[in-house]
Amino acid sequence: MLSQSREAPAIIEAKGLTRTFGGRRSRVEAVRGVDLKVHAGEIVGFLGPNGAGKTTTLKMLCTLLEPTGGSARVCGCELRRDPVGVRRAIGYVSQAGSTANEARAGEEIISHARLYGIDRVTATARARKLLQDLDLPDVWERTCGSLSGGQRRRLDIVMGLIHQPKARVSGRALHRIGPSKPCQFVDSYPKIARRDGYDNISYHPLHG
Numbered sequence: 649m650l651s652q653s654r655e656a657p658a659i660i661e662a663k664g665l666t667r668t669f670g671g672r673r674s675r676v677e678a679v680r681g682v683d684l685k686v687h688a689g690e691i692v693g694f695l696g697p698n699g700a701g702k703t704t705t706l707k708m709l710c711t712l713l714e715p716t717g718g719s720a721r722v723c724g725c726e727l728r729r730d731p732v733g734v735r736r737a738i739g740y741v742s743q744a745g746s747t748a749n750e751a752r753a754g755e756e757i758i759s760h761a762r763l764y765g766i767d768r769v770t771a772t773a774r775a776r777k778l779l780q781d782l783d784l785p786d787v788w789e790r791t792c793g794s795l796s797g798g799q800r801r802r803l804d805i806v807m808g809l810i811h812q813p814k815a816r817v818s819g820r821a822l823h824r825i826g827p828s829k830p831c832q833f834v835d836s837y838p839k840i841a842r843r844d845g846y847d848n849i850s851y852h853p854l855h856g
């Protein structure tokens with residue numbers, strides 16, 4: 649965890665967050681009473697083995713799964729009462745990725761930005777800067793399907809940042825970005841966050 653200020657306001661706060669699956673006979677408690685507070689300016693990571701509830705917790709915070717119990721506020725919006733407000737405020741980068749094989753990288757980013765009401769000129773300027781930040785300066789006209797796995801993962805990250813969210817949530821932030829890129833990514837990521845004014849929460853499994 650990299651923290652800017654413990655006195656900064658909480659951008660994400662969860663209390664007793666719980667999620668169960670199944671019925672009475674086969675009930676599985678995937679997440680049990682999670683208390684979480686992420687302050688503005690922090691970069692936070694979830695670490696744990698497969699099945700620990702990391703993905704389920706993040707999906708709840710992103711409104712992709714409804715909590716069974718507990719409460720949470722994300723960027724000032726109540727998770728249950730204002731899910732649309734939560735979605736507008738965050739940038740979500742899924743573990744599976746979100747780009748279409750046949751789409752050109754630049755147009756894919758612009759289309760994503762337009763969904764947030766960003767005009768094409770602004771979106772293009774932001775996109776080219778983010779692509780430069782993540783070492784993807786020459787992919788604008790390439791189809792997403794022609795990119796390597798690492799390049800495509802970094803393109804997903806650009807799409808999650810294009811609307812300058814208040815908080816970015818991702819699964820396996822360093823997964824598949826390329827063998828030479830994690831150290832560079834960890835070094836540049838806080839700089840991008842400070843420049844564009846967002847906070848970050850991510851997870852990665854522990855193997856052993």
